[in-house]
């Protein structure tokens with residue numbers, strides 16, 4: 001049975017986030033010929049019309065104006081509630097990003113609809129969508145299906161393919177009414193300007209307590225620059241003040257699924273593994289051959305990271 005699916009898109013630095021394109025592609029697969037709707041909070045939406053259509057949307061609702069320039073829980077959740085009431089989707093998809101994680105439960109609570117977060121797979125079986133999500137810090141997977149009603153699902157980045165389906169999206173401006181705003185964003189100060197976004201990075205070079213200082217992250221940053229990757233960290237490195245907590249990967253940090261994860265001077269505590277063990281290829285560099293990180297690594301290098309990482313950088317520069 002065909003389904004109408006609404007995808008909440010996100011724009012970052014003038015580009016659509018990759019997880020938004022993953023969500024659009026998935027919407028096309030799950031809709032079974034039904035309408036794929038998308039919504040974008042942006043004054044530049046027209047410039048994305050083709051890309052959004054090519055990735056599978058039939059309809060693009062555009063919400064623009066001062067209140068929606070920057071994400072705030074109040075403004076976005078109230079606008080989405082009104083849009084969902086009008087557009088009547090069966091399923092709503094969004095990235096499991098800082099915004100998606102925040103807005104999805106608010107909207108689900110206001111509308112009294114189902115919520116399933118951090119999905120790594122979704123599939124139709126006997127006309128029902130089965131969502132798969134990791135539980136117990138990634139040690140097990142849970143499958144959820146909803147017997148009735150609307151469902152809001154957030155998707156973990158880098159877990160779904162991005163495909164073009166060549167549809168054409170029709171733009172429909174949407175103006176939310178009587179929005180009660182309790183917060184207004186006056187200025188956004190970005191700490192990590194210019195770097196690759198960790199949660200969507202295809203390559204991550206991570207440092208642990210083994211880097212020994214803030215300065216010790218330099219060789220990792222150089223390797224990341226050569227590979228076009230992002231730099232991450234263990235909580236050990238963050239607690240030791242070698243880097244900012246925004247880089248922390250793990251159970252209480254960011255969950256990442258890159259194609260390549262290079263762990264440098266990280267022991268491999270279970271809480272760290274919870275954030276990165278689903279990376280497609282894991283390389284560990286550690287001077288202790290007994291370090292637990294080697295149990296999850298596809299490739300292990302026993303050695304001093306201050307010798308190994310610069311050598312890797314030099315070799316990658318040649319490639």
Ligand code: FAD
Pocket residue numbers: 207208209210211233234235236237248249250251252253254264265266267268269270271272275285286287288291303304305306
């Ligand atoms: P260590 O365990 O100290 O390991 C450092 C490693 O560096 C060692 O294996 C050592 O052999 C190696 N090393 C040292 N020098 C070199 C060198 N020159 N070259 C190569 N290797 C070298 N941790 C997270 O990472 N993320 C989380 O989200 C997280 N959440 C947590 C939540 C809770 C509730 C708790 C209790 C803990 C959490 N932790 C988390 C902490 C976690 O348990 C570990 O303490 C932490 O991951 C250890 O960081 P580390 O591997 O950098 O440090």
